[in-house]
Amino acid sequence: MTSGYRFSFPPYPIGWFQVAYSDEVKPGDVRPLQYFGKELVLFRSDTGKVGVLDAYCPHLGAHLGHGGTVVGESVKCPFHAWQFDGSGTCTEVPYAGKIPKAAKIRPWEVRDVNGLIMVWHHPNGDAPTWEIPEFPETTSDEWTEYVVRRWKIRTRNQEMAENAVDCQHFHYLHGTPNHPTATIDPKGHIFNSVLNTAMETPMGPVEGQVHAQMYGFGFNVTRFTGLVETMLVNSVTAIDEEYVDARFAFKVKKDGGADIAKGIGRAFVQEITRQVEQDMPIWENKKHVKPPILAEGDGPISQFRRWCRQFYADPNAIP
Ligand code: FES
Ligand SMILES: [Fe+2]
Structure with missing residues (x-):
């Protein structure tokens, strides 16, 4: 039985939430995350930028966090090598002349501050209304x-x-x-x-x-x-x-x-x-x-x- 009956409020509030420590994710690293009841992928690009995306590839559904690799600013899907940058835009389909318009993944707002990697969660997908300061x-x-x-x-x-x-x-x-x-x-x-x-x-x-x-x-x-x-x-x-x-x-x-x-x-x-x-x-x-x-x-x-x-x-x- 789930413990939901113990609470009168929803499980996923609005705010900034930590998903890793900064030093756990080096340039080129890709890792799966499970937060907010969802599967996500976290990666750090070759230039050091952190990206968090919904995990499943819109092509045929591979989980980018399991076997995905970093190529430049993007994460490459292990299944058919499509690439997605931190904004969730598909930057490469290596065997096709054209990138399908709908090839996009939902990006999460990420901050790399105070040695922590934080994402913004809003149940309706609204943009951040405040920031975590640097201490x-x-x-x-x-x-x-x-x-x-x-x-x-x-x-x-x-x-x-x-x-x-x-x-x-x-x-x-x-x-x-x-x-x-x-x-x-x-x-x-x-x-x-x-x-x-x-x-x-x-x-x-x-x-x-x-x-x-x-x-x-x-x-x-x-x-x-x-x-x-x-x-x-x-x-x-x-x-x-x-x-x-x-x-x-x-x-x-x-x-x-x-x-x-x-x-x-x-x-x-x-x-x-x-x-x-x-x-x-x-x-x-x-x-x-x-x-x-x-x-x-x-x-x-x-x-x-x-x-x-x-x-x-x-x-x-x-x-
Ligand atoms: S499932 Fe990701 S490229 Fe095909
Ligand atoms: Fe206590």
Whole structure:
């Protein structure tokens, strides 16, 4: 049985969603993707441009992600060698004088930013209405490289996003020493929040502030300022109606000798990893209660859900 009955909102919201890390896809690479209940192909051209297309060749249906190869700016189908560029235009049918007019594949809007390859998803195919900014930490030598973790989780984007404003679960599920409070500032597609919390480290709990910025449901930047500055870029992309692909990428500011492989850096990665693994059985089995019965101290859950509405194209979706 599908888990659709657990939710009152659709599985594929509007927004930017990660499909790979930039360094996983070198010029000439072609790989299949499965996201949003669809088969896609991702490739990087010889000059370094990333393309994402629907996977099936309009000629006789081969999957371009399985055996396709890059030729210049295009991906070449393994079956009869037709070629398609990043705009989905057929650039070559090697044995025919003319390229059939209808030989086109649906392209996806792609961005290669902050070391992440992101695609724009809109259920009606509408163009992007906002962009993911470039963050200075992702290009600065003062920060470590990303240390990455990844999970496949049986839930939906909105459910994972709600975790950030669910103030009481930090203590009761994750065992944080305090009961954090959240100060929020939703602005258009960006949900800003500041959480005062404490993080377990080898030196005992360290007080700190967590600044989180959600850019829709797919992309979230969290900056922890305390003893050491740390940054977490996390992305959640729907695979199908059942599962999401959750990627967490950590960076630590190097000054003061901080190293992501040891000390506070490692404690930060371990702590967030531990929390995700505690959240997982909750997410995989809970249902979305709407409206929820809330008590004082629960945090800004209602405000968060109002912000969620903009990411659904279906007016009957009630987040
Ligand atoms: S199926 Fe792709 S070229 Fe024929
Ligand atoms: Fe959590």
